[in-house]
Each structure stands twice: as C-alpha cells, then as structure tokens.
Amino acid sequence: MQDPNNDGFLCVTCTAPVNIAVIKYWGKRNEKLILPTNSSLSVTLGQDELRAKTSVAVSSDFNEDKMWLNGKEQSIENPRIQNVLKEVRRRARKRLSDSENEADLLLKHVHIVSENNFPTAAGLASSAAGYACLVYSLAKLYGVQGEISDIARQGSGSACRSIYGGYVAWQKGKADDGTDSYAVQIAPETHWPEMRALILVVSDQKKDVGSTEGMQTTISTSELMQQRVQGIDKKMKLMTQAIKEKDFPTFAKLTMQDSNQFHAVCLDTYPPVFYMTDVSRQIIQLVHSINDSTGHIKVAYTFDAGPNACLYLLEKDVPLVVSVVQHYFPLSTMHITGPAVSEYTLTSDDLEKIKVQPNPGAVKYIIHTKVGCGPQVVTDPAESLFSANGKPKHESSLEK
Amino acid sequence: MQDPNNDGFLCVTCTAPVNIAVIKYWGKRNEKLILPTNSSLSVTLGQDELRAKTSVAVSSDFNEDKMWLNGKEQSIENPRIQNVLKEVRRRARKRLSDSENEADLLLKHVHIVSENNFPTAAGLASSAAGYACLVYSLAKLYGVQGEISDIARQGSGSACRSIYGGYVAWQKGKADDGTDSYAVQIAPETHWPEMRALILVVSDQKKDVGSTEGMQTTISTSELMQQRVQGIDKKMKLMTQAIKEKDFPTFAKLTMQDSNQFHAVCLDTYPPVFYMTDVSRQIIQLVHSINDSTGHIKVAYTFDAGPNACLYLLEKDVPLVVSVVQHYFPLSTMHITGPAVSEYTLTSDDLEKIKVQPNPGAVKYIIHTKVGCGPQVVTDPAESLFSANGKPKHESSLEK
Numbered sequence: 001m002q003d004p005n006n007d008g009f010l011c012v013t014c015t016a017p018v019n020i021a022v023i024k025y026w027g028k029r030n031e032k033l034i035l036p037t038n039s040s041l042s043v044t045l046g047q048d049e050l051r052a053k054t055s056v057a058v059s060s061d062f063n064e065d066k067m068w069l070n071g072k073e074q075s076i077e078n079p080r081i082q083n084v085l086k087e088v089r090r091r092a093r094k095r096l097s098d099s100e101n102e103a104d105l106l107l108k109h110v111h112i113v114s115e116n117n118f119p120t121a122a123g124l125a126s127s128a129a130g131y132a133c134l135v136y137s138l139a140k141l142y143g144v145q146g147e148i149s150d151i152a153r154q155g156s157g158s159a160c161r162s163i164y165g166g167y168v169a170w171q172k173g174k175a176d177d178g179t180d181s182y183a184v185q186i187a188p189e190t191h192w193p194e195m196r197a198l199i200l201v202v203s204d205q206k207k208d209v210g211s212t213e214g215m216q217t218t219i220s221t222s223e224l225m226q227q228r229v230q231g232i233d234k235k236m237k238l239m240t241q242a243i244k245e246k247d248f249p250t251f252a253k254l255t256m257q258d259s260n261q262f263h264a265v266c267l268d269t270y271p272p273v274f275y276m277t278d279v280s281r282q283i284i285q286l287v288h289s290i291n292d293s294t295g296h297i298k299v300a301y302t303f304d305a306g307p308n309a310c311l312y313l314l315e316k317d318v319p320l321v322v323s324v325v326q327h328y329f330p331l332s333t334m335h336i337t338g339p340a341v342s343e344y345t346l347t348s349d350d351l352e353k354i355k356v357q358p359n360p361g362a363v364k365y366i367i368h369t370k371v372g373c374g375p376q377v378v379t380d381p382a383e384s385l386f387s388a389n390g391k392p393k394h395e396s397s398l399e400k
Numbered sequence: 401m402q403d404p405n406n407d408g409f410l411c412v413t414c415t416a417p418v419n420i421a422v423i424k425y426w427g428k429r430n431e432k433l434i435l436p437t438n439s440s441l442s443v444t445l446g447q448d449e450l451r452a453k454t455s456v457a458v459s460s461d462f463n464e465d466k467m468w469l470n471g472k473e474q475s476i477e478n479p480r481i482q483n484v485l486k487e488v489r490r491r492a493r494k495r496l497s498d499s500e501n502e503a504d505l506l507l508k509h510v511h512i513v514s515e516n517n518f519p520t521a522a523g524l525a526s527s528a529a530g531y532a533c534l535v536y537s538l539a540k541l542y543g544v545q546g547e548i549s550d551i552a553r554q555g556s557g558s559a560c561r562s563i564y565g566g567y568v569a570w571q572k573g574k575a576d577d578g579t580d581s582y583a584v585q586i587a588p589e590t591h592w593p594e595m596r597a598l599i600l601v602v603s604d605q606k607k608d609v610g611s612t613e614g615m616q617t618t619i620s621t622s623e624l625m626q627q628r629v630q631g632i633d634k635k636m637k638l639m640t641q642a643i644k645e646k647d648f649p650t651f652a653k654l655t656m657q658d659s660n661q662f663h664a665v666c667l668d669t670y671p672p673v674f675y676m677t678d679v680s681r682q683i684i685q686l687v688h689s690i691n692d693s694t695g696h697i698k699v700a701y702t703f704d705a706g707p708n709a710c711l712y713l714l715e716k717d718v719p720l721v722v723s724v725v726q727h728y729f730p731l732s733t734m735h736i737t738g739p740a741v742s743e744y745t746l747t748s749d750d751l752e753k754i755k756v757q758p759n760p761g762a763v764k765y766i767i768h769t770k771v772g773c774g775p776q777v778v779t780d781p782a783e784s785l786f787s788a789n790g791k792p793k794h795e796s797s798l799e800k
Contacts, residue, residue: 265664268664278678281674
C-alpha cells in the first residue's frame, strides 16, 4: 500500500490474469449471485502477454466512488461493480469492527482505475481478468483475508477462476446463497511446464450477442442444454485426471469436444447464438489436419464467446504449429507476442498432408503465452495507474 | 411404357420431386437397410423448379446393366443402386412368378439414365429426388405395386419422402427388417395452397463431409444426439398438428429450431461437421430480423447438409421477403426461377428495423417454388432420356 502524501490517500495496484476454459461455463442457475448451471475448468494464462491491471485508492479528498476502464470513466452504478464493492466492504467491516481504523478506511470513497494490455470484449475474457483484478486489489486495500474467488464470481462468473494460477476448477456448488460456488486450484502453473497457448486473433470486433444474454437464452430455449449439464461432472473428473497425469491427448480431445459442445448449445438456442465464423471453422479444420497428418493429437482448439481461437499445445510443437498457421493464414505484418518461437521449415510432406485452403490475412496476430500465476500486487509506486490527484494517469479525453 | 421398335425395348420415363425436411433425418440405426435413428418430416417442392427425371429401359440388345447420371456414366455396382435394383426385381419376380412375361422382363438387362434440373450435391437433396425417381420408374417398368417408399429408402434415406407430394412423414419404425420404416403423406400438396418455398443458393460447391459419413460420426461421438432423438416424437406431433391446422407461426418456429438443432449435433460431433457458412448465418439473422421487425413469424429458414437456405413462407409475404433478400444480398444478375413475384418497394421503415450488414453477391440465385406433387410418369415419348440406341440422349463426352 502506498500513502504518497501521508494525507489519507491509500493506494494498491495489482495485476490479474486471463483464463481460458477447457470446460466451459455457460448458463446460470442464479442470475443475481452468478451461480452457474455447471462446473467449469480453465487454464490461467501468462500475465506478460495478457493481464488486467487495476489501481484502487481511498482518500478523504474523494467526494464519490468513481471508476475508469481503459482511460474512460464508467458508471460505478453498474450493479456488478456495486455487488463486488458492497461484498468487499461488508467483509472488511466484519474484520475491522473492533478496530479504530474502521472509520478511516470504510467511510472514504474509492477510486478505481483499470487497464488491459489486450483488446476488450473480443472474446478474450477481459471481464474475467478485470473483475479478478478489481476484487484482488480491493481485498488488499481493505485487508480482506480468506477466499475471495466467490466475490470475483459476483462480478463476472469466470472471474473467480482468474483468482488462481495454473489449472483452476470452478465448482458450481449446491447452496442457494452461493457460499460453495468458488474456484479451486487443480494444479499450479509449475505443474506442467511444457504447456503453451497460442491465441489466434481473427477479429477485434465486439461480439453481437453478449454472453450474459446468450446464456440466458440458451437456458430458457435449448433442449440439448440439459444433456450437456448432465455430462459435465464426468468431464470435470476426466479433465482433472488428464491434467494431473499430464496426458496431453486426453486433455486436448476433451478441450476440443467441450468447445464444440458449448457452441452446439449456442446454436440450439432460439434465436440461435453464433460466436464462431468461417475463419474459426478453418482454424478447427487446420488443427484436425495437423493432428491427423502427424497421427498424434498435438494441438487443441477452444473458442469462447467470440471468433478468436485459443490453441493449447506443448512447447516442442509450437514451432510447427506457428509455421502451419503462418502458412495457411499468410500476412506480411503478422506479429507474434510472447516467448520467441524457433524457426521451423515446413516440408512438402507436411504441407501435402494438410488439406486446408489458405486464407491470407484472416488471422491478424498471434499471442504466444505460457500457463501463468494468479493475481499479483505491484509494489513499484511508479506502476500505479493514478496520477497525484487521484485520477487516471492515462485518461482518454477522446473516448470520455 | 414405350416399345418403339417392337423388338423388346421397353422404356419408362418419370420425374420425382425434391423434398426439404422441416424435422431432419440425421443418423441411422441400421446402415445397410438405411433405418433412421429418428422420424422426420418434409415438404415436397414443386417439380417445375426442382426435379429428377429418369428413363429406365430393358432390351434384349443390352449386354449389361448400365447407368448414366447427368450425362456421365456411373458404376452400376454402387451398393445402393444394387440394393434398389435387387429389391424391385425381387418384388417383380414375386408378382410375375406365374406369368409367361417373367423371362422377358426379368432376364433382360436394364439401362438407367437420370438428370436433375438443378446442381447436384450442393445440399439440395439431389439424391432424394434421384432415388425416388429411380425406384418409381423401375416400379412402373416392372409393374411393382403397393408401397415403394421403403425401397427408395434403401437408396437414400430421405428419398422415401420424395415418393409422395405435399407434407410427408418418414416413420422410423421399430422392426429390424425395416418393413415399418416408410413414408406417409400427412397432407396433400393442395392442403395449404398459400405455402411457398424460396431456396437461396449461396454456393454450388460440393460439401466437405458427405451426409452418410457425417451422420455416422454424429451417432458415434455426439453426446447431445440422444437428447435430440428423445425429443423428436413430440416435435413430429406438434409439426403434424401445425400443418393440419395451417398454423404458420408454429410450423415456422419448429422448422427453425429443428434446423438449428440438427446443425448443433453436427457441431457436437468429433471432429465437428459444419455445413453452414457465414452467409448461412447472415440469412438466419436476416430472417429473425424480418420476423422481429414485423412482430410476426412470417418466414422460416432451414438448412440441410450444405450452406443453401430453404425459406418457407406464405404467398402474401413472398414479395417483401424477396425484396429484403435482394436488398441485403444485392447482385445485378440475381435471377429468380419459378412463379413471378410481385414488385415490393421497401420503405425506410422496413429497412430501419432490419439490422443486418449487406453482403453483395453472397446469394447467387433464388428458386421460388410451391408445394408439389409426388413422382409422375412422363407419357410423351419425346421426353425420354434415351436415344434410339438405348444410350443417353445427352451424354457428356467431356465429363465421361
């Protein structure tokens, strides 16, 4: 915590990761508390490439609670932000009730500044990282201890999984008040050091149907959804086992099947909900072609509520897969962020086995990343997103 | 039957219609007999726009059974053609066993010539019309009486529905030998005179995954398929009732939901099977926009194993829907086959309510048609597809 002027300005800055589910969350049994219809399981990605960063501060100079997201002021009245703020303050009040600091901390207004290092709302789980970061930062600011993934869940369901690094399960729970619906780490980020993710960004456009609306409609109209829900617990067990045993082919096949099934129930919705495009489909065909041509499952795709693909694969296969993607989606300016990728020269034999039509420019860039850790406190005061006046350093005057 | 030279050359020519299912057939419980996993229901379309035409002949001059499809000789050894030929001959033999004609008819070789008036294998149910036409023609040639839709079924499952006009159910049946798996007419083509179909042809390319292979993979890998199968009988009842009562909104909603559910189980297949493209999806959005903007369900989409849409709608709404399609998929050369469509001028109010991005050229042409009759015998000898030598009139030397 930083207290730059010693006049009651208390500030915390944290970062939190993106997670990409391999067993997808889709459907709520309780809209207000964000309790899911089924359990889900995700991989936390590296924060060097994908993270939210949030600074929160209290000061006696602040006249009201305020929030800025990516340089643009947002209404703090957003019910999900309010739910999260209220719950953190409630837990803080409980803890501080006997302390003289209570008035100091809980009576002051809060300013929140948050930024992502990647495009918002393009199906890249920005809200998960954002709410995880907000809750983690507020918990640090107010000194809230213990499990906080259930608070993050009330901001955005999948945010609860971004509270932990590595491989994370969100147990749906049974209780009506949601107390047993939180995230648990299945394995830490160090467990399977060879695991890599490649995010193929095909579009940075906002999706047509938001996931909140989409999943509501699926729950109320899809006949197939109940079959999906019935099968999830078995898949959670198989996936957990595959991760613990580092069994990549099983992990990969379950991941692909679950992604397809999630999009299948979206399509079985009335009116139907589509998140994948022709390019997403080409990526799917390319992945199956790579796996078929090598005779081994080397790479898995998964798609969230948007057209971008997340490929999971092992370190040894990154050069081949990146080369294949660059060959079939050629783009002179395609850049790859993240750890350097070794050169790999595709042979005519490689190419002959992969029967996919090239589509120049369809993949805009690639994010290469590892499995990462959970939220972190940023101790360097220079990294705070606040300027001295308690407003964002990077306020966008244009977008405001 | 024509016997031009009185030297034992017997020839029959028939036409048969295309049908487009509103409750889809997908999955076999018996591959050889083509017994379906679920019942299905279709609308038979008008033959002026969409039909197969087949001439079959026997002659003592023929040295072997032979077949030509769209001017190109095909192997008669195709197991499905063989199944159909054997079954027709078996029934003919039974009927003719006491007759002196037996030797004459059954010992001679057969020539088969078939042509479609629309592109083959573009998801336009060409095999249904083709096998219905073949079986109907052979039945006429050999004098086979009684139910023949079960023979057509053994050529191509959905062909059994093209044996009748109007609205046709294919009852899946329970018997292991398939004797109770045949088509029945729910209502004749005259029952609902206002019903129209518009086929939006977006591509005449062949599909990636044939339906035989696709449905096998769905049955063996899709978890959601069993839920679909469980729900079909209820849908068959609701759809039959909607047709009998001419309840268009219910007919339309069930049609759209079933199409989406069929494509959902294709997507839940491993590897996933895709038949719809981005253009198919735009058509779906356009249809929902039209229905939402008018506050009534005026039009329904359905997609078979290909990207082309079949829209069902009532005569009064054809001018509006055609105008909207032409507005959002503008193409200077877009032609419409079938009954003339009245002019309709879209108002700015119409356009304002329909929020879909135009996509010039994505729809290549429109086939406008009514609900049609079952197979017909063509009596005019000039319409035979045979030349005098028992070979096709229109043999394609290039394609052969």
